[in-house]
Amino acid sequence: MAGGRAAGLRTIWVDRGSWPSVDDQADYAVADVLQAMEILPTST
Structure with missing residues (x-):
């Protein structure tokens, strides 16, 4: 976390x-990677 x-x-x-x-x-x-993916922005 500190590096990011x-x-x-x-x-x-x-x-x-x-x-x-x-x-x-x-x-x-x-709780899991699927939830993390919901937070990440998507590029179009």
């Missing part, structure tokens, strides 16, 4: 039962 944030990117955490440290909070937390 340092690069100016928004981050998504796919929650598999553990969470990174408080310093590594994501912009979004999802």
Whole structure:
């Protein structure tokens, strides 16, 4: 998460039962990759 944030990117955490440290909070937390895909922008 920290690397993405340092690069100016928004981050998504796919929650598999553990969470990174408080310093590594994501912009979004999802249960699976399908939910993450709903957040990602699509190009046309």
